[in-house]
Amino acid sequence: MEFKEYIKSTYEKLLFDSKINESNNMIKLREYSYEKYNLTGLPSLKNEEWKYTPINKFLKNNYLLQSFDKNEIKSFDITKFIIPNYNSFKIVLFNGEFLPKYSSKIENSKLFICDIKKFFKKNNTQLIDKNKYIFDKYFSKILTNKNSLCLLNNALINSGLYICIDENYIVEKPIEIINFNSFVNPEFSQTRNLILLKKNSKTEILERNISLSDSVSSVINSVSEINLEENARINYYKIQNDKINSLIDSTFINQYKSSVSNFGTYSLDGKLVRNNLYFYLSGSLAESNLNAITLIDKKSHVDHYTKVNHNISNCTSNQLYKGIYDGKSRGVFNGNILVEKNAQKTNAFQKNNNILLSKYAKIDTKPQLEIFADDVSCSHGCTVGQLDEKALFYLKSRGIPTKEAKALLMFAFCKDSLNTVNNIELRKYLLKIMSKKINVKLDLNEIIS
Amino acid sequence: MVNEEKILKDATKSDYKYGFVSKFNSETLEVGLNEDIIKKISLKKNEPEWMLNWRLKAYNIFLKMNEPTWANLSYKKIDLQKISYYSAPKTKKKLNSLDEVDPELLKTFKKLGISINEQKRLTGVAMDFVVDSVSVATSFKDKLSELGIIFCSISEAIQNHPDLVRKYIGSVVPIQDNYFSALNSAVFTDGSFCYIPKGVKCPMELSTYFRINQAGTGQFERTLLIADKDSYVSYLEGCTAPSRDENQLHAAVVELISLDGAEIKYSTVQNWYPGDKNGNGGVYNFVTKRGICYKNSKISWTQVETGSSVTWKYPSCILKGDNSIGEFFSVALTNNFQQADTGTKMIHIGKNSKSTIISKGISAGKSNGSYRGLVKIMKSAKNSRNFSQCDSLLMGDKCGSHTFPYIEVKNKSSKVEHEATTSKIGEDQIFYCNQRGIGTEEAIGLIVNGYCKDVLNKLPMEFAVEAQKLLSLSLEGSVG
Known part of the structure; x- marks a missing residue:
C-alpha cells in the first residue's frame, strides 16, 4: 500500500473511534486538518521551506502510523538517564504516552500537568471547567496551515501533554520532560503538547528524547504550542541527541505583553532533526531569544527553521545559531524575520555561524528578512569558515x-550560545555530552567559569 | 518629524522625464506568438537556417514551461498573445553615416540627453542604439575594427560572424534556463554583439542604449559579449521607455564570456518607465544576465536600478576557472508602486575563486524591494572566498524591504560571509547635518548619496554622473 493511502486508512480508522469517544470540536479539527493536509501532502524539495531536507528520503513506506496495541511498558530504570545534580520535576513519557507512575509527584494546585488526550474526550467530568475553557481557547490556535506536518499531527494526535502554570506562580524546580521511545516496528509517531503560562508566572522546561531500542528507528513528529501571558517567562531547552530516531519538532510560541522566552536547541545527534520554531510577538515589549548549538558528524542531518513574526511595536528578538559539522553531516539554517507594518521600533537580530570540519560536510543557510516597517533596526549575519589555523598553532605550540x-x-x-543556559548543572551536562561527542576530556569548570 | 515626512513626500513625487513618444514611422508585426511569427522575424532578419531552427527549438521548449511564481512580486499576468514581437523604425536604405539617420530619431536621442555626435566628440564612448526591436546606429565602428574588436548589432553578427555567434550563443544561458530566457531565445529581435580579441584592451567604453518606443510591443534583445584571452572591456547599458498606461514587457538575455585572464566590466543604468504614481503602466523587466569566468578572469556587474514597475533580474557569475573573480554591485531604488526582486548568483567551481556582493536597496512610497542572492561553493572550489553585504534603506512606513540570501557551502576550506541590515535614515544623522547648517532636504540627499557611494564609485565616470542624476530625479527635491 502506498504511504499516502496508508495515511488515509489510518486516519479513517482513527476518525471512526474519534466519533464515538471524542468531542465535536475535536472531530471537526481532525476532519478539517486532514482535508487541508491532503491538498499538499508531505512537503517535497520544491517547497522553499524544505528545499534542503528531503523528508521523503527519511519517511519510507514501512513506517507504521499508530501501533494500536501499545508496546507493553516494562519496568525500566530511569536513574540511568537522569542528569546529575539536576533537580527537577520529571515528567516521563513512553512513546508519547504520559506515565504518572514514573513521573515526579506534583502536589501543587498551581502547576497542572496531565495527558492531553483527556481534553479530547466527550463529556469529560474529570477536568474542571476552567481548564476546558482554556483548551477551547488555546488548542491548535496558532498553528500555521502551511506546515502540512502540523496538519497531519492535528489529524492523527494520539498522545501528549498539557501543562498549565497559574498566575503569579514561579515553579521552583525545572520541569523535565523525558520522552522514552521504544517501538516494536518503525513508527511515524505524532505527539502533541500544549503549554500555558499565565500572568507573571515563570518556569524552566527541559525536553529530551531518549530511545530505548537500538535497532528500530522511528520518526517522531512532535508539535508544541506555548502561550505566554503578560509578564510570563519561560526558559525552554531541548537536547536532541537521540542516535536512533529522527525528529521533526514544530514549536509555536505566542507571546503577550512583556513576556520573555529563552529558547535553547542543542542538536548533537540523530539521523534527521528538523526544528521549526514559530514565534508570534503579539504584545508589545515582548522578547524572544533563540539560541542553538549544532554539533554533528557522520551522516546526521540537522535543519533549523525559524520564523519570528513581529506583529506589534517595541519587541525584540535575537537569534544566535552556531553549527559545527564533521563527517558527512549536513546542516541547514533557514531563518526568517517578518516585521509587519505596525511593528515600529522593532529590534530583530539574527546570527548564524558555521564551521565545516570535514571536506564531506555541507551547510546551506538562508537568513531572511522581510520588513514592512521603517523605524526598525534589523540585521542578519552569517558566516561559514574553518577553525583558525593560527590559533590552533598557538595552542599546539604550548603543548596542547x-x-x-x-x-x-x-x-x-x-x-x-552556551552561556545563555542559566542553569549551571544543565550547562555542565551539555558540556559533558559535547566533549563526549568530540571524544575529549577537559576540565569543565574552567570552561564554564 | 512632520517636516521630514513632507520632504519625503515631495521627494517621492517627481515625474518620469523620459516619458515622451517619438513620431517616426515604424514597421510593426501583428500581435501574437506562434511559429509563423518566429519565421517572419527570422525572415525579416534574413537569418541562416541554423538560427531559425534554434529559435523554433527554443519556442518548443518554451511551450512546455510555466511562468515562474517564486519571486516576491505580484503583477497582472502578461498576455503574450497581445504583444507584437517586432517593431522597427522604418529606414529606406542602409545608412552610411549617422547624418543620414531620421531626424526624428536624432531628436529622440537629443531628448534623452545623448546626442550621438556630441557623444562622439566629447566622451569617446562607442554606442549602439537599439530602438524597439532593432539596432539603429552604431558609432565608432571603424576605429574599433582597427584593433580587431567587433562591435555591432547581433543581427549583423549572425550574418558576418556566424561561427562566433553559433559557438557562444546559449552557452551561458541555455534555452531551457528559465521561462523568459526560452521566450527570448525564440523571439529575440536584436541586441548587441561584441568580441574583443586576444590581449586587446578596449580603448573606450562600449555602450548600448535601449529604447522602447512603439506601443503594444515587447522588447526582447540579446547581448553577447566575448572577451578573448587577456583582453579587457568596459561595457555600459542604459534604457528608457515612454509613459504608457499599459504594461510593456522587456525580456532580455545577456551572456558574457570571459576567457582566461580576461576582464569584463558590465554596467547598467536601468530606467525603464516605472509607471505612474498610482501604479498604472510601467515596464515589466524580466532579464536573465549571466557571465562565465575562465582561469584568472574577472567579471564585474554594476547596476543602478531605478525604473520598471516590476524588476526580476539576477546578474550572475559562474566562476569556473581557478583564481577567477566575480563582483556584483547594485543600487536598487523603488518608489510609488514599483517592485523589484533583484540580486545575484555566484557559483564557485574553480579553486581560489573570489566573489564580492554589495547590494544597496532603497524603498520609498508604497514600493517593495527584495534582494535574492545565491552563493554556492562547490566541492572543487578550494580556498574560495565570498563576501556579501546587503543593506536596505526604508523611506516612509508604507514600503517594504526584504532579503533572501541563499548560501550553500560544500567545501571546508572556503570562507563565506554575509551580512545585512535594514534601517531608515537616522534622525540623529539628520540632526547632525542640521546642526552644521545643512537643510534637512540636503541632508537626506547627502545620506542617500553616501549610502550608495560604494556602488556608484564602481561605475565609469559618465555613468556615475547619470546614475546620480537618476537617483536625484527619483527622489527629487532631496538629492543634489
Whole structure:
C-alpha cells in the first residue's frame, strides 16, 4: 500500500473511534486538518521551506502510523538517564504516552500537568471547567496551515501533554520532560503538547528524547504550542541527541505583553532533526531569544527553521545559531524575520555561524528578512569558515595536543550560545555530552567559569 | 518629524522625464506568438537556417514551461498573445553615416540627453542604439575594427560572424534556463554583439542604449559579449521607455564570456518607465544576465536600478576557472508602486575563486524591494572566498524591504560571509547635518548619496554622473 493511502486508512480508522469517544470540536479539527493536509501532502524539495531536507528520503513506506496495541511498558530504570545534580520535576513519557507512575509527584494546585488526550474526550467530568475553557481557547490556535506536518499531527494526535502554570506562580524546580521511545516496528509517531503560562508566572522546561531500542528507528513528529501571558517567562531547552530516531519538532510560541522566552536547541545527534520554531510577538515589549548549538558528524542531518513574526511595536528578538559539522553531516539554517507594518521600533537580530570540519560536510543557510516597517533596526549575519589555523598553532605550540586544541576552539566558538543556559548543572551536562561527542576530556569548570 | 515626512513626500513625487513618444514611422508585426511569427522575424532578419531552427527549438521548449511564481512580486499576468514581437523604425536604405539617420530619431536621442555626435566628440564612448526591436546606429565602428574588436548589432553578427555567434550563443544561458530566457531565445529581435580579441584592451567604453518606443510591443534583445584571452572591456547599458498606461514587457538575455585572464566590466543604468504614481503602466523587466569566468578572469556587474514597475533580474557569475573573480554591485531604488526582486548568483567551481556582493536597496512610497542572492561553493572550489553585504534603506512606513540570501557551502576550506541590515535614515544623522547648517532636504540627499557611494564609485565616470542624476530625479527635491 502506498504511504499516502496508508495515511488515509489510518486516519479513517482513527476518525471512526474519534466519533464515538471524542468531542465535536475535536472531530471537526481532525476532519478539517486532514482535508487541508491532503491538498499538499508531505512537503517535497520544491517547497522553499524544505528545499534542503528531503523528508521523503527519511519517511519510507514501512513506517507504521499508530501501533494500536501499545508496546507493553516494562519496568525500566530511569536513574540511568537522569542528569546529575539536576533537580527537577520529571515528567516521563513512553512513546508519547504520559506515565504518572514514573513521573515526579506534583502536589501543587498551581502547576497542572496531565495527558492531553483527556481534553479530547466527550463529556469529560474529570477536568474542571476552567481548564476546558482554556483548551477551547488555546488548542491548535496558532498553528500555521502551511506546515502540512502540523496538519497531519492535528489529524492523527494520539498522545501528549498539557501543562498549565497559574498566575503569579514561579515553579521552583525545572520541569523535565523525558520522552522514552521504544517501538516494536518503525513508527511515524505524532505527539502533541500544549503549554500555558499565565500572568507573571515563570518556569524552566527541559525536553529530551531518549530511545530505548537500538535497532528500530522511528520518526517522531512532535508539535508544541506555548502561550505566554503578560509578564510570563519561560526558559525552554531541548537536547536532541537521540542516535536512533529522527525528529521533526514544530514549536509555536505566542507571546503577550512583556513576556520573555529563552529558547535553547542543542542538536548533537540523530539521523534527521528538523526544528521549526514559530514565534508570534503579539504584545508589545515582548522578547524572544533563540539560541542553538549544532554539533554533528557522520551522516546526521540537522535543519533549523525559524520564523519570528513581529506583529506589534517595541519587541525584540535575537537569534544566535552556531553549527559545527564533521563527517558527512549536513546542516541547514533557514531563518526568517517578518516585521509587519505596525511593528515600529522593532529590534530583530539574527546570527548564524558555521564551521565545516570535514571536506564531506555541507551547510546551506538562508537568513531572511522581510520588513514592512521603517523605524526598525534589523540585521542578519552569517558566516561559514574553518577553525583558525593560527590559533590552533598557538595552542599546539604550548603543548596542547591537536584534538584537545581543536576542542578548545570549538567550545570557544559555542561559548556565547552556551552561556545563555542559566542553569549551571544543565550547562555542565551539555558540556559533558559535547566533549563526549568530540571524544575529549577537559576540565569543565574552567570552561564554564 | 512632520517636516521630514513632507520632504519625503515631495521627494517621492517627481515625474518620469523620459516619458515622451517619438513620431517616426515604424514597421510593426501583428500581435501574437506562434511559429509563423518566429519565421517572419527570422525572415525579416534574413537569418541562416541554423538560427531559425534554434529559435523554433527554443519556442518548443518554451511551450512546455510555466511562468515562474517564486519571486516576491505580484503583477497582472502578461498576455503574450497581445504583444507584437517586432517593431522597427522604418529606414529606406542602409545608412552610411549617422547624418543620414531620421531626424526624428536624432531628436529622440537629443531628448534623452545623448546626442550621438556630441557623444562622439566629447566622451569617446562607442554606442549602439537599439530602438524597439532593432539596432539603429552604431558609432565608432571603424576605429574599433582597427584593433580587431567587433562591435555591432547581433543581427549583423549572425550574418558576418556566424561561427562566433553559433559557438557562444546559449552557452551561458541555455534555452531551457528559465521561462523568459526560452521566450527570448525564440523571439529575440536584436541586441548587441561584441568580441574583443586576444590581449586587446578596449580603448573606450562600449555602450548600448535601449529604447522602447512603439506601443503594444515587447522588447526582447540579446547581448553577447566575448572577451578573448587577456583582453579587457568596459561595457555600459542604459534604457528608457515612454509613459504608457499599459504594461510593456522587456525580456532580455545577456551572456558574457570571459576567457582566461580576461576582464569584463558590465554596467547598467536601468530606467525603464516605472509607471505612474498610482501604479498604472510601467515596464515589466524580466532579464536573465549571466557571465562565465575562465582561469584568472574577472567579471564585474554594476547596476543602478531605478525604473520598471516590476524588476526580476539576477546578474550572475559562474566562476569556473581557478583564481577567477566575480563582483556584483547594485543600487536598487523603488518608489510609488514599483517592485523589484533583484540580486545575484555566484557559483564557485574553480579553486581560489573570489566573489564580492554589495547590494544597496532603497524603498520609498508604497514600493517593495527584495534582494535574492545565491552563493554556492562547490566541492572543487578550494580556498574560495565570498563576501556579501546587503543593506536596505526604508523611506516612509508604507514600503517594504526584504532579503533572501541563499548560501550553500560544500567545501571546508572556503570562507563565506554575509551580512545585512535594514534601517531608515537616522534622525540623529539628520540632526547632525542640521546642526552644521545643512537643510534637512540636503541632508537626506547627502545620506542617500553616501549610502550608495560604494556602488556608484564602481561605475565609469559618465555613468556615475547619470546614475546620480537618476537617483536625484527619483527622489527629487532631496538629492543634489
